[in-house]
Amino acid sequence: MFIFNNIHDRKYKKVFSNYENVIFDLSLTQINNVNNVDWGNIKEGDLACVVTSSRKISTIYRVLDIVHCGEIEGEEGDLYVLRGKVVAKFESQLDMTGLLNKFNVVHPKLPANKFSIGFNVANLEHQLDLLQVQVGQVKVSLSEMK
Structure with missing residues (x-):
């Protein structure tokens, strides 16, 4: 799973x-930063979550694709967006640090x-596979969703 x-x-x-299902974006400059090398490993079907200012996680997405948007008025640089579809929710928001420590x-x-400075994306690979999420009325592990 990827964390953003x-x-x-x-x-x-x-x-x-102009784009549907955008869950994250990076500029070409950010993509080329060594801190974000994991961006190059994202592929369709991967699981992802986005951490906001609350430092909490509430939603798991399945990656649809990465789209090159080019330059957008009012924004800086050549931009790429990650699009995803909601596939699972947590019963309540989970603290990122606490969750990652638990696993x-x-x-x-x-x-x-x-998060370290200048960092935007990490591939956690299989480290959260045992994490239970709510999919409809059923709880499943992330490994069962892959």
Whole structure:
């Protein structure tokens, strides 16, 4: 599963009103930053979650695609958007650091399971596979959703 840093609460629906299902974006400059190398590993069907300023997680998405938007008026740089479909919810929002600590998640850009500076995306791979999420009326693990 991929985790995305939106702690500045970027309003994707407003910025990318011509695109549906946008859950995250990165500029080409950010993509080329070594801190975001995991962006290049995202593929259709992957699971993803976006962390906002509350540092909480509430929704799991299935990646639909990455779309190159080019330059958008009022925005800086050449932009790419990640589009996804909601596939699961948590009963209540979960604190990111607490959740990652519970599952002993280790990632070089998440020291002490907090976001490092200049970091936007991390591939947690299978580290959260045992996490239970609500899909309709049923609880399933992330591994069962893959």
